[in-house]
Amino acid sequence: MVVTSDLVRASDTAQALGGAALVDPRLRELELGAWQGLTSEEARERFPDEHAAWRAGEDVPRGGGETYRQAGERAAACLLEHLPAQGTLLAVTHGGTARAALGVLLELPPASWARLVPLGNACWSVLVEGDVGWRLERHNASAGPLLGARDVGAAPMSPDVEPVR
DSSP states (O other): EEESSSHHHEEEEHHHTTTTEOOOOSSOOOOOGTTTTHHHHHHHOOHHHHHHHHHHHHOOGGSSOOOHHHHHHHHHHHHHHHHHSSSSOEOOOOOHHHHHHHHHTTTOOOGGGGGSOOTTTTTTEEEEETTEEEEEEEEOOSOOOTTTOOOOOSOSSSSSOOOOO
């Protein structure tokens, strides 16, 4: 089963993956309110206190938008709702939303979510549900080499580097 954000980049990607996908707006990117479209420098100038709190690792609703926790909860709810009884769910979403959903499903505190490297474009993560909850099997995987990306769980990048298990 394929479920996708209703935003164009994600729905176009879902189409390229093989056709029909269920569209669900809960997979949209994090809502940044008045920060939407601003560079980090512009946000710092216009919202210095919010920007400082965000840079310090606080989960603040930037620009009156939503927190990472809120985005993660809405995306995780979407994924769990559409999870088939048998088989695989492929979700096409956006970087911030993917990171937040991973944080919620892995039951990590929001302050630690920044430790998950952002997904590169057209990269994916693999979660597997087990007896003790969700486990991250792969992260930032891609079909080919990607500058700066590391497929955690795939073959080592060099003889000196072992994948994280």
